[in-house]
Each structure stands twice: as C-alpha cells, then as structure tokens.
Amino acid sequence: MITEQQILEALKNVIDPDFNKDIVTLGMVKDLVIEGNNVNFTVVLTTPACPLKEAIHKACVNAIIYYVDKDAVVNVNMTARVTTPRKEKQASLPGVKNIIAVASGKGGVGKSTVASNLAVALAIKGAKVGLLDADIYGPSVPLLFDMENEKPKIVESSGKTIMVPLEQYGVKLLSIGFFLGASQALPWRGPMASKALLQLINDADWGELDYLIIDLPPGTGDIQLSLVTGAALTGAVVVSTPQKVALADVRKAVNMFAHKDIHVPVLGIVENMAYFTPAELPANKYYIFGRDGAKNLAAELNVPLLGQVPLVQSICEAGDAGRPAVLQGDTPQAVAFVEIAGNLARQVAIANKQKDEKYLEKV
DSSP states (O other): OOOHHHHHHHHTTOEETTTTEETTTTTOEEEEEEETTEEEEEEEESOTTOTTHHHHHHHHHHHHHHHTOTTOEEEEEEEEOOOOSOSSOOSSSTTBSOEEEEEOSSSSSOHHHHHHHHHHHHHHTTOOEEEEEOOSSSOOHHHHTTOTTOOOEEEEETTEEEEEOEEETTEEEEEGGGGSOTTOOOOOOHHHHHHHHHHHHHTBOOOSBSEEEEEOOSSSSHHHHHHHHHSOOSEEEEEEOSSHHHHHHHHHHHHHHHSTTTOOOEEEEEETTOSBOOTTOTTOOBOTTOSSHHHHHHHHHTOOEEEEOOBOHHHHHHHHHTSOGGGSOSSHHHHHHHHHHHHHHHHHHHHHHHHHHHHHHHO
C-alpha cells in the first residue's frame, strides 16, 4: 500500500529553484488522493506563466516512481495562484495582485512594443492581465492592438464616473489615446499629465488581475515619479538596446527606482534589438548595435536579464498591423517574448516572497 507519508517524503526531493526549498515545505502540494497504485495530487505554482512547469511536473513523477513505487501511476494537476505583495485589500485597485511598470531611460528602444508583447504573452499562459498606456503625450496602445477607433465605456458607480477598459487578445486595455483623435496632441504641463495618469489607474474598473502592466513614457520625470509614489508597484522592468547611449540612460532609470524615497525593485532588464536575424536564416545572428550591452550592464548592476529580443522586420509589421508579434507562433521573436514573460513572472514571485519574509521578520 502506498501511503500519504511516502508520497510527501518523496516529493520533498523536488526543489523549487527560485526559492531553494522543496515543494512540500513551500505548501505547493494540495489535494493528495491515493487509490491503490494511482496517485493524484495538485501542484500550485506561483504563476501560470512559470517556465519551469514541465520540469517540476516531470520531477514529481520521477520522485514517486524512484522513491515509492516503480509501478505507481502518477497524475499531477499543475495549477497556479499568483502571489501578491499586498497584505490586505486596498481602496486603490483592490482586485489587482501585481502592478509592474515598464520603463526606459530614453525613447526609441521599443518599450511599448515590449510592454504590449509581455502583456499578451502572460495572457496566453493563462494569467489575468491589464495594460495601461501611461505615455500621455505619445500613446501607442490603440495602434499596437488595432483599436484606434474604439472608445471605452463610461459608467456611473456610487456617484463616481468609472472607465471600463477595452479588451483585445485577452488583455484589458486603457490609454489616453482612446479618448483622442489619431493626430490630436495634448499640450499639458507635468501636473496635469500626472493627474490624468492617476485617473486612468484609479478611476477604472480593472476587475480581478494577476498583473497590471503600465507602459511608462521614456525618461525619469514627473509622470514616472507620480506613478511610483501614487501606485503600489510590485516592481519595474527596464527596456534598453545594446548601444552605449541607451545603456547610460538605463543606469538613470535603475537609479530612479532604487532611490531611497522610491525603492521599487527592478525585476529585470530586457535587451531589445539585441541582434538582427534574417527571416530566411533564422539561426544567424548579426550584432548591428553591439553585442550583449544590456546583458553585461544587468550583470554589473546585479539585476536579472529577462531576455533578448531579436531585431526582425516582422515585429515592426506586427505592431503596425495591431497584432503583437508574440502571436506569430513558433518564430524567434514570439519565443523570445514568451520566455521573457515567464522570467518576469518568476521575478515577481521571488520579489513577493522576499517581501513576505521581511514582513514576517518585522512581525
């Protein structure tokens, strides 16, 4: 007879590499049912976008067969419950578990393209995702999601005017661009733009979300500071290209989030346009803008490198068509964005675990 104790002891040999503890100690094993040689249980991951899902599944099966019974029939249900740094329901965005800012030190590095593809990649993996276009002066989400002529609904709730985000490709969307004409400019000073951004965050019905991605405008000015002080960010992602001129601005962005009055964890750096890959030669890489600039800077700053995105024409074409490149199937660019999204989800879980441990130490 296979016993529950035997199964749990065997599963203690399965280590979650992000937390360096076994999945039993971490409380990830649920609903264990044993019927003869049939063993059924659930493993609860910290995100549906976990890139280690298949490896953990295989390790669980192997552990039981090796340590308990070679004839055991093991059925592992892999599910996820996204963690959150919030200890209690907050008045602002009570249904949102994690708010992640996507930033860049300078313009032209593909920050909005990265943000939109990360949002869609997380949704593809099963997460509940929202994307807020915080670039008040140069909104791009309506174009990137083929929704230039769409308008969000406005409803009244408890005497307050509330915006209802639009939805495309499984992602909830809001942008100041939905309320403007395609060629209309906003001659607003910093305080007015910052106020508009906070309204897009707080005066919207975002519902239940695992991740709210905020696409910041480039730089380290008023709007960025308003966000980091006005929203409880889980962390930030910084986008760069390999050139030295871009990397110098990455340092500024990382230093802004690390400032003692802000102290937002930088979850990682994404190196965009890392290398050119011709469509007819997908295995070839040509480092047009320099090699591994952001990768080396990430190592220097002790910040994770979430991944490298190739420079391919179809990414631009996908953005212009309003269909993010991550939807292009088994292409190098789609694979890169899915990998980066998985790495981001891992870093969110790690950051939340560290925050939990610090909280318990204080208690």
